[in-house]
Amino acid sequence: MTPALTKMGIAAVEAARSMATLPGQQRADALRAMAAALPGIRSELQQANAADIEAARAKGLADPLIARLAITDKIFAYMQNRLNQVAALPDPVGRVLEGHIRPNNLKVEKISVPIGVIGIIYESRPNVTTDAAAVCIKSGNAVILRGGSESLRTNIVLADAMIRAATEHGLPESAIQILRTPGHETVSELLRMDRYIDVLIPRGGKGLIRRISEASRIPVIKHYDGICHLYLAEDAPVKMAVELAVNSKCQRVEVCNALEKVLIHAQAVPRLLPALVEGFTAQGVELRGCPRCCELSASIIPATEEDWTAEYLAPILAIKIVDGDAEAIEHINRYGSGHTDGIVTNALERVERFVRSIDSSSVMVNASTRLSGGGDYGMGAVVGISTDKLHARGPVGPNELTSYKWVAYGQGHLRG
């Protein structure tokens, strides 16, 4: 590890220790001050952002990637609002998660505490700089940010403004740190900082996440594919089924909780399939299906085995007819990615079985898969959606960036 990174690591650990003792009010005030500081750096930020965009163009970056770099008025307002929203959330630190007085009068409490030092490695969008810092500071952690090289100038201006505001409000100077040199080497160095960093959260494509979790000995909160299913059960009402399927797929196609597959109970096919095909084709969605589907509709082209495990993130959807709830459950658990899967039915027993059997971080009952996530679950703000099962599963918000400690209060209690 370079001396510079070792220094950052030591500073982060010290900052985390000090953060853990600050009242929640002070962390919230600092977040509000960070939001209030943004207008003052607006022109500086615009210059840095323009320089980043120019450099990206010169490097021949594709237009959609360049678009992601831009701090538009909308994104600027969003960043500021998000800092204020996170400030207003309940304090995730100091929650009594469990507690009881034991028969021998020993009082035992399990209290939420910050994790410590969190490393965030992200790709192009510069708003992750403020989003991630907000959630980490809210939960009393120190954070080391490592954004994409192509938005480095923008990220540094944002981070410096946040650091100044936070420090003025009594937060340790190293509560927020940012890597200021581009290049893959600094990422590799970061992955080796297991003495200092408690958890890494990569935000970006599958490739980035895989690379990081394979190379690092620091625990990683991973955010993999969303191969999301909606199962239309035998009794699924036509209107609700079609609306939910179309909304789940089309409200936004390129995100991880967008629908990718529809399973239909064979008995419901005559009622549902025509309306479903009509709904999707009206939205320009390409439909691929199992042989039984294709036989019934000329608008469905044959699906290959790869289609069942594909995360299209595009206006394509695969449909399969199943002969019962058990087959639907088995298909989802085998081909899905454990992200978000739903059922449309009014039968309570069917719901109970589906909810219990589907091994996914979110199970939606008569609700759009697009509603799975921190915002719609009332978490306020998240730094990602975990597809892991340990520590955090599903949306990762301020509560998920805490650990806990046990505290036992005795009056001279000995072990016999």
Place this chain on the structure above:
Amino acid sequence: MTPALTKMGIAAVEAARSMATLPGQQRADALRAMAAALPGIRSELQQANAADIEAARAKGLADPLIARLAITDKIFAYMQNRLNQVAALPDPVGRVLEGHIRPNNLKVEKISVPIGVIGIIYESRPNVTTDAAAVCIKSGNAVILRGGSESLRTNIVLADAMIRAATEHGLPESAIQILRTPGHETVSELLRMDRYIDVLIPRGGKGLIRRISEASRIPVIKHYDGICHLYLAEDAPVKMAVELAVNSKCQRVEVCNALEKVLIHAQAVPRLLPALVEGFTAQGVELRGCPRCCELSASIIPATEEDWTAEYLAPILAIKIVDGDAEAIEHINRYGSGHTDGIVTNALERVERFVRSIDSSSVMVNASTRLSGGGDYGMGAVVGISTDKLHARGPVGPNELTSYKWVAYGQGHLRG
């Protein structure tokens, strides 16, 4: 991976899926049946155990290690009781961890679910076979056991009895599996089963844990050193301070929550040190100390820098005089291992600060460090004490072997 292990992995995943849908009552009944099955295999178990011990002696294993292999009457009764105790614990699966109805009437619940497949890698003591299986089954997981080679015969007899009893009570046959071949290669193979195993829990010495967590890409719940401290604050009452220090150290010296260091506030030294030295020397504890301590007592030999980070697990203890609470906190956070650290004081403000500032999985206030653990916290049974901060910190019981899923109940809810 060998075909045999791949087969085990696939079977474990299938068993875990099925376990997740079984009612808690059925898991509890299976555990009671497992307990009830033990007397029937007693003579078979004694033969296997005698063969293990004989082979260990022939290999020249040291006596204390051979003693650990033996299934004494006491250990036999303990194993049976423990299975029944775990059966009687509340079901860790299906707890509603959070829940609310959102303003748009979407009901959101966070429900505890089994993690999936748990790998337990342990050293000599054969009672881990029943203990670990009990906690894993209680929490609805499938378990793959890999015990020490020297107790393989004993472990297999125990596992087979449990498997028979569990299967008779409707649990899937592969809910409990055991590796039946000795040798390091099978452990190495196990570490590569990241497609099938969700978490590994090594039970044994530091070397084992380090080897496993460095070699495996499967998440590991680690159980490292207990370099436990007790800080005797300025106002610490003499009697309570001495009793707690002696009990924390001497009740059992070779365990991870045994006391290793005492810090004394300088102002309290005249009151406390003589009684403390007397208490420890009466118990045959060798005392090492900072220069100020050594000056004050001829019974204390000088400590080296290594003494402050040593986990003796022996009748040795290091004492240091500090000039205030801040120095004590700083010392513990720097030299400790984040396992269990305590304070003796009657000053509420001091307690508040110590509890908030000490970065350890257990903080004891006027209570013996030996009381940190699943039993005294009311958790019923544990598979270890985690020194990690993610997922589980401190004692790892049935609740800690669960993950969760989010379930959203709508009535056709779309995303706008």
